[in-house]
Amino acid sequence: MITLGNHVWRRREFAQYLKSAERVVRPANLGSSAPGSGLAVVDAEDGTPVAVVNLQGSLFISTPVSPFEVVDELVEQARSLAKVIVVDFHAEATSEKIAMARVLDGLVTAVIGTHTHVQTSDARVQPGGTAAITDAGMTGPHDSVIGVKAELAIARMRTGMPVRFEPAEGGVRIEGVLVECDADGRALSCEAVRVPVP
Numbered sequence: 001m002i003t004l005g006n007h008v009w010r011r012r013e014f015a016q017y018l019k020s021a022e023r024v025v026r027p028a029n030l031g032s033s034a035p036g037s038g039l040a041v042v043d044a045e046d047g048t049p050v051a052v053v054n055l056q057g058s059l060f061i062s063t064p065v066s067p068f069e070v071v072d073e074l075v076e077q078a079r080s081l082a083k084v085i086v087v088d089f090h091a092e093a094t095s096e097k098i099a100m101a102r103v104l105d106g107l108v109t110a111v112i113g114t115h116t117h118v119q120t121s122d123a124r125v126q127p128g129g130t131a132a133i134t135d136a137g138m139t140g141p142h143d144s145v146i147g148v149k150a151e152l153a154i155a156r157m158r159t160g161m162p163v164r165f166e167p168a169e170g171g172v173r174i175e176g177v178l179v180e181c182d183a184d185g186r187a188l189s190c191e192a193v194r195v196p197v198p
């Protein structure tokens, strides 16, 4: 599955594709008329159905509908379809991501924060059995300003003038989170992953 975030409409032509994409979800709280869906169910390699939910935060990020407004119904729907449920919460503020993880503790398998590109050191299994990390980090070049060639990002910050961003190249690593769960979808472990790519 591929989950998205605040750059979902960066390429206009993508909207048409998203309407029929079965393995790509966009944040569920973009508004009811937006194309695509914020929930999909796919089979894992062993046949276990896995529901994937995508939500976007509303603190310091432009989001049409509060994630807390839609999360209860969305997760109820996911729970009717699968026991293993992974939520990607694409949000800026650590507080909002921790709050969402608490809201969903005991209801889903994992709440994985994304968007900041900076991995946090709080991978954990909460008391109710839901794994959480505030941000899974970035797979890409870390010798950069969150993936962009540093001099270009700095030039934009210094002047406020438009600068065409280009991806950096150095310090590439894979970052993410590894969650183990039982057949009921209860998380057993949650570990941040950080692998340098030679």
Ligand SMILES: [Fe+2]
Binding pocket: 005, 006, 007, 090, 114, 115, 116
């Ligand atoms: Fe983002």
